Structures are given as structure tokens and as C-alpha cells.
Amino acid sequence: MAATQRKELTEFQLHEVIAAYKEGFETLPSRSEASPITIKRYLHKNNIYGRVGAKKPFVNAANKMKRLKWAKQKVKWINEWENIIWSDESKFEVFGGDGKRYVWRTPQEKYNPKCLIPTFKSGQESVMIWGCFVKNKLGPLVKLEGKITANVYVKEILEKHLLPFINNLEDKENYIFQEDNAPIHTANIAKKWKEDNNIASLPWPAQSPDLNPIENLWDELERKVRNHRPLPKNQDDL
Known part of the structure; x- marks a missing residue:
């Protein structure tokens, strides 16, 4: 036949x-x-394959323009990036599955808006941590418990962890501290503390965690958590 x-x-x-x-x-x-x-x-x-859709936070039109303006202002930055202390909070959640959704695209279309998977804030059982780094030096990793107010942020994170980290850096006066626009970061008490301690801040566009290179560290840490066996079943395991 x-x-x-x-x-x-x-x-x-x-x-x-x-x-x-x-x-x-x-x-x-x-x-x-x-x-x-x-x-x-x-x-x-x-060269079109099913690939995991790249995740990117949802950004409205107004904030897209602000992000573009911010990027254009720093388009000539090279060595300046080495003086930025990148910081962020990250939430590690307890849930099943890998949360991956697939799209059909070419390798060059990874960040094409039509091939992205918008992400939004969620509320599952989780552990929140704060961390920072500068150039090739890692800063402290701090577990956050309970309600994090501006007062707690200043006393438990900035005072106890960020300041000692900065004081151990050479030419510490040249460094600029980056944080997003969360209310605890922009509160008057936090602004005053930074001014009193001569810590310069990097203006940051809203809805822009993807511009922060610390996201790569969080991704690596999350991969290690997901690959750990047995998988974490609760906050204590995380």
C-alpha cells in the first residue's frame, strides 16, 4: 500500500x-x-513555535508616556547605572501549577504586545520579602511580616538594613537609591529619613517593575523555590 x-x-x-x-x-x-x-x-x-508568553505588568496609556519620557532622559546613561542601588519587595506565593500560558510567536516577537501575558496583582497565601543590590554586590534579604506601614518601612528596612549596606560601600555618597512609588516609599516620613541620611532617590515611573533589574534576581529565586522538592505547601515552607 x-x-x-x-x-x-x-x-x-x-x-x-x-x-x-x-x-x-x-x-x-x-x-x-x-x-x-x-x-x-x-x-x-x-521558525514559529509555541512558547511561554512573556509576562509584563499592565500599563495604561498615560503611564506608557511617562515611561517613555523617563527612558529618553536616561538614554545616554552608561556608567551611571553602576551607582544605582536597586530595591524592591517581592511576593512568593503558595499555589499549584506553573502559571505558564503559551503563545505562538517567533523568537523576535517575545516582547511584541500581542504576544505578552498581562499580569495583575493577586492575593494568594504568600511570603513577602525586601531586597536590594548595587552593581555586583548583593544587599540584605529581609522577610516582611504583618502590615508594612511607612513607619515600619523606615525603622525595619531603611534604618536596620539599607543604611548599614550603604555605609559599607566605597564612595557611598555617589550612590542613588531606587524604589518604586508604593505609598510606604513616598510617605513623608520615608522622604524625610532619606533626606536626613543624605540618600539620593532615583525618580521612578509608575507601573514599571519590568524596568528594575532586580526582577531578574526574583525570577532566579522563584525558579529555585519551584524546583525545590518537596514543593512549599505553606508560608513556613517558603
Whole structure:
């Protein structure tokens, strides 16, 4: 018996596939007579694979403009970045599954807006930590417990952990402290503490955690947590 002949896509069907794959692979077979295997073979031939959708915080139009303005102001920065103390809080959640959603795209389309998975704040059981780093030097990692007010932020984080870290840096007066616009960071008591301790602050655009390189450290730490066996089942395990 002769082997089953592969059905090739017509030129029209090829254009249909390219136009439709961004809507999701599941819609493709209904838009052509080709089988899913044939469609996958064509997509792979054109370097289009199912990949984990890159996550990026939702940003409204006004904040997009502010982010762009901020970036343009610093487009010529090179050595200046080495003097930034990057900081952030991060939440490590207890939940099942890897939370991954897949999109069909080429390698160059990782950050194409149509291929991104918007992220929003969630409220699952979790552990909150604060950390910082500058250039190639890691700062303290602090577990945050209870309600974190501006007073707690100043006394338990800035006073106890950030200040000693800065004091141990050479040429400490040259460093600039980065933090986002969370209310505890922008409260008058926090501003006054930084002024009293001669700590300069880096202006920061809203909805911009993706601009902070400390996110790469959080990602690595989260991977280690997810790969740890047994998986954490509660806050104490985390």
C-alpha cells in the first residue's frame, strides 16, 4: 500500500495560517482544510513555535508616556547605572501549577504586545520579602511580616538594613537609591529619613517593575523555590 501523501498548503492557506496564528493555534484548523500536524510543520518551518508568553505588568496609556519620557532622559546613561542601588519587595506565593500560558510567536516577537501575558496583582497565601543590590554586590534579604506601614518601612528596612549596606560601600555618597512609588516609599516620613541620611532617590515611573533589574534576581529565586522538592505547601515552607 502506498504511503499516505502529505497534504501541502496552498499559497492562500499559507497566508491564512500566518494571519491566524496570532489568534491562537486552536483557531487555525478551522480556517483551512489542513490538519493540525500540517499546520504545525509549516509554522515550525517558518521558525514559529509555541512558547511561554512573556509576562509584563499592565500599563495604561498615560503611564506608557511617562515611561517613555523617563527612558529618553536616561538614554545616554552608561556608567551611571553602576551607582544605582536597586530595591524592591517581592511576593512568593503558595499555589499549584506553573502559571505558564503559551503563545505562538517567533523568537523576535517575545516582547511584541500581542504576544505578552498581562499580569495583575493577586492575593494568594504568600511570603513577602525586601531586597536590594548595587552593581555586583548583593544587599540584605529581609522577610516582611504583618502590615508594612511607612513607619515600619523606615525603622525595619531603611534604618536596620539599607543604611548599614550603604555605609559599607566605597564612595557611598555617589550612590542613588531606587524604589518604586508604593505609598510606604513616598510617605513623608520615608522622604524625610532619606533626606536626613543624605540618600539620593532615583525618580521612578509608575507601573514599571519590568524596568528594575532586580526582577531578574526574583525570577532566579522563584525558579529555585519551584524546583525545590518537596514543593512549599505553606508560608513556613517558603
